[in-house]
Amino acid sequence: MCTGIVLRSEDGVVVPARTMEFGFDIHSNILAIPAGTSIQTLGLNPDKTGFTFQAKYGFLGANGLDMPIVFDGVNTEGLYFGAFYFAGDAVFEELTDENIDRAVSSEELGNWILGQFATVEDVKAALPSIVVVGSYVAEINGFAPFHYAVTDASGASIIIEYTSKGLSIFDNTVNAVTNNPSYDWHMTNLRNYVGLQAMNRGSIQVGGETLSPFGQGSGLLGIPGDHSSPTRFVRAVAFANTSLPCADADDAIFKAFHILNTFDIPKGSIKEEHGDAVLTDYTLWTSAGDTKNAKYYYKTYLTQGVEVVDVRSAVARLSEPATLKMESGFSVRDRTSDFG
Secondary structure: OOOEEEEEEOOOOEEEEEEEEEOOOOOOOEEEEOOOOEEEOOOOOOOOOOOEEEOOOOEEEEOOOOOOOOOEEEEOOOOEEEEEEOOOOOOOEOOOOOOHHHEEEHHHHHHHHHHHOOOHHHHHHHHHHOEEEOOOEHHHOEOOOEEEEEEOOOOOEEEEEEEOOEEEEEEOOOOEEOOOOOHHHHHHHHHHHOOOOOOOOOOEEEOOEEEOOOOOOOOOOOOOOOOOHHHHHHHHHHHHHHOOOEOOHHHHHHHHHHHHHOOOOOOOOOEEEEOOEEEEOEEEEEEEEEOOOOEEEEEEOOOOOOEEEEHHHHHHOOOOOEEEOOOOOOOOOOOHHHHO
16 A cells, blocks of 8 residues: 655656555665666576666665665656555566566566666656566565556656556656556546535535535545545545645655655554454555655654655765665654753
8 A cells, every 4th residue: 555646846846755555564774776786687586587787877765675676766867766556456477488588577677767767758668678577575475566656857757557458658647646456547536526626615505505614624525535545546636736836846845745644554544364463554654756856755654754865975975785774763852941
């Protein structure tokens, strides 16, 4: 369960941002990979080896399960990539001897995209040259069922999906992404909410009665509020596209985190039985990317204060991949003494 938005500032900065939810802690940290790093595909496959490429651009972002793979991040050119769960709809090709020399596994597509490309157009042109396959991931007892969001510094933004229909690339015209069903289904579903408006409602006359709203808060009256993917998509579209104008990158980052606070899932509100255990989905971390200045911002379940890494400066210091612990821990600032 993940929710993504895209904000744009008045001075031309594009900020993609998202939440990451899961039913257990996936132990994400910040993985940085410098330009020139040799990366081999099918890295999780114990029996097969794919092809090797050199990272043209340095990049960094959140990994998971101690894997050398960026699931969400930004490269030095300001290209953003995010993987979003797409269980039940994601269909990838079978790995064969014929396609192994151009095979990329679903969980490692971020390394290939962020390491190789600077723009959305470059990504779109290159995607047909590879085959995306599924590799077994023990922690989820199957392949990683993702679809993907990619945004560049120009504002171009796409959703990449592999389904039973094959590869589909959708322009992200409404500045939002969640999970399944497919992006085009979500776009059709939006037509059920054409009556939503941000302005507070006025009184209406019904027969002989005048009905007035209960004070303030009737803007976006009727917006759905549960945690399901279709509901979150509608809310993400509504909040991203009614947000007050962002003056600059800092303002867009600030507003992105505020908007995504409304998608936080507290532990216990969603439960599912897995054998003898009961898992509860919750928000592990929230991130945002400044695509102009190539900066990656994040906060975590424990670390509620937003932290930032300058992508260009960080990878320029490295000669090989490095990992930074993502959690700084929960802290409270005691200001009692400030009263003198």
